[in-house]
Amino acid sequence: MEENNEHVESSATDNENGDDVDALLELKRNTVPRSEYEALKAKNTKLLNAVIKGTPVEDVAKKKNIDELRKAFNKKGQTNLEYVTNMMALRDALIEEGYQDPFIPVGHHVTPDMNDIQGAEKMAEIYKHCIEKAEGNSDVFTAELMRFCKTTPFDNIPQRRR
Numbered sequence: 001m002e003e004n005n006e007h008v009e010s011s012a013t014d015n016e017n018g019d020d021v022d023a024l025l026e027l028k029r030n031t032v033p034r035s036e037y038e039a040l041k042a043k044n045t046k047l048l049n050a051v052i053k054g055t056p057v058e059d060v061a062k063k064k065n066i067d068e069l070r071k072a073f074n075k076k077g078q079t080n081l082e083y084v085t086n087m088m089a090l091r092d093a094l095i096e097e098g099y100q101d102p103f104i105p106v107g108h109h110v111t112p113d114m115n116d117i118q119g120a121e122k123m124a125e126i127y128k129h130c131i132e133k134a135e136g137n138s139d140v141f142t143a144e145l146m147r148f149c150k151t152t153p154f155d156n157i158p159q160r161r162r
Contacts, residue, residue: 066093079138080145084127091124 069090078086091102103120104112126148134141 066090066097069093079141081131081134081136081138081141084141084145085131088124088127088131 069086073083073086073090075086095101100106101117101120103123104116106112126145130141130144130148133144
């Protein structure tokens, strides 16, 4: 009889341990990593300070967004698709913010004309088209982009060997 009681007690303990494991898994699913929490807390503090100082809240968020896009654009080891996708996101954010289109030539001796503006817009459309066609595949993106690249007569000349 005593053997039965010991068996019942051990199965009850196993059941409690199972409940503990389920409770821990549930807790893990419903919690946020500390780093994400601290980042959100810092963002909220910045927004609160912006409101107190009278700075428009949207300006703080947009400036941070552009800075994040610049970091993503300058990241090393990107595929062609990632690079151009980040470039287009940064371009769109800059234009939306009121900056000049970065595809338009700028310089001391350069005055952009209508052809430059149309060329910049055409290049942006080509990039967007290639990004859509790629559907996340960098090789497809590169192949699609190469369809739009012009070749010169010198590309087909075999190289001389010495």
